[in-house]
Amino acid sequence: MVDLSGKAVVVTGGARGLGAAAAQAVVDGGGRVLITDVLEAEGAETAAKLGHAARFLRHDVTSEADWQAVLDHAVAEFGRLDGLVNNAGIATGQFLEHESVEHFRRCVEVNLVGTFIGLKAAIPLLRANGGGSVVNISSAAGLTGLALTAGYGASKWGVRGLSKIGAVELAEARIRVNSVHPGMTLTPMTAPVGIQAGEGRYPGTPMGRVGVPEEIAAAVAFLLSDAASYMTGAELAVDGGWTAGLTVRHLTGQ
Ligand SMILES: NC(=O)c1ccc[n+]([C@@H]2O[C@H](COP(=O)([O-])OP(=O)(O)OC[C@H]3O[C@@H](n4cnc5c(N)ncnc54)[C@H](O)[C@@H]3O)[C@@H](O)[C@H]2O)c1
Numbered sequence: 001m002v003d004l005s006g007k008a009v010v011v012t013g014g015a016r017g018l019g020a021a022a023a024q025a026v027v028d029g030g031g032r033v034l035i036t037d038v039l040e041a042e043g044a045e046t047a048a049k050l051g052h053a054a055r056f057l058r059h060d061v062t063s064e065a066d067w068q069a070v071l072d073h074a075v076a077e078f079g080r081l082d083g084l085v086n087n088a089g090i091a092t093g094q095f096l097e098h099e100s101v102e103h104f105r106r107c108v109e110v111n112l113v114g115t116f117i118g119l120k121a122a123i124p125l126l127r128a129n130g131g132g133s134v135v136n137i138s139s140a141a142g143l144t145g146l147a148l149t150a151g152y153g154a155s156k157w158g159v160r161g162l163s164k165i166g167a168v169e170l171a172e173a174r175i176r177v178n179s180v181h182p183g184m185t186l187t188p189m190t191a192p193v194g195i196q197a198g199e200g201r202y203p204g205t206p207m208g209r210v211g212v213p214e215e216i217a218a219a220v221a222f223l224l225s226d227a228a229s230y231m232t233g234a235e236l237a238v239d240g241g242w243t244a245g246l247t248v249r250h251l252t253g254q
Helices: 017-028 040-050 064-078 101-128 150-173 213-224 249-252
Strands: 008-012 032-037 052-060 084-087 132-137 175-182 233-238
Touching: 008 064, 008 101, 017 032, 017 040, 017 084, 017 213, 032 040, 032 064, 040 052, 052 064, 064 132, 064 249, 084 101, 084 213, 101 132, 101 150, 101 175, 132 150, 132 213, 150 175, 175 213, 213 233
Parallel strands: 008 032, 008 084, 032 052, 084 132, 132 175, 175 233
Antiparallel strands: none
8 A cells, every 4th residue: 555644635526436536545545635526415425434534625626716725725624735636527529520619628628727727726835845746637538549539638638748847847846747547447437438347348458448446546646655756747557558559459350
């Protein structure tokens, strides 16, 4: 288990899915976590399940005022900020030629602008803390071109690029900024696709299966921890080999 003892972390979109698993990993590692989300009932329930080391605050990541309230709350509750996981996101897709401008803009607004506002707003606190770790959740769709992800994929490529800029600008302040790129993982976001967990149930990826939230959370926890002290600007694919290349199955079409 990764050691996060003493660390205070904000996880956006933490009511469910990957964010809830990341929040769990923070608590399991001995840290404290402020979960934020637009889903109030689910967020409060998730925090309650995690016990006294977890808090919840309603938060729309596209709102600058909400971000300030979140960071103020983190300081009021924990007295410090060591980590930020920009995880909140939305995903639905269309073929490029059918993607509406409104939907494209909304993906960029939540996934990329939301991450930007959070990263920017957290800098003074992380500086005051003597450093920290920001983990931005991009996607396999931020490493390669996936069909049906025009707005989503573009926003996730943006998150990947923003992470690099943060890494180079903030290294002198000992603030590390890395991106995590999950492949297909079983959460409420992907449930409508009809995927199922288990070996051999997802031939689209070299490992032949989808991921589970805990497998993504393990990478997030590692990047939050001091074990990743020399890592910044890295992009960590946690995708069962999806973005590594083509399998024989793909090459032969069988
Ligand atoms: N599940 C996957 O296969 C997968 C793959 C690659 C990347 N991701 C990324 O991982 C992150 C988490 O996804 P998930 O699968 O857990 O999805 P999810 O839908 O289960 O969770 C996303 C959370 O973000 C919250 N959210 C949405 N808009 C928000 C806003 N404006 N402000 C605050 N919170 C908001 C939602 O309410 C939800 O609780 C997303 O950024 C997603 O793009 C997921």
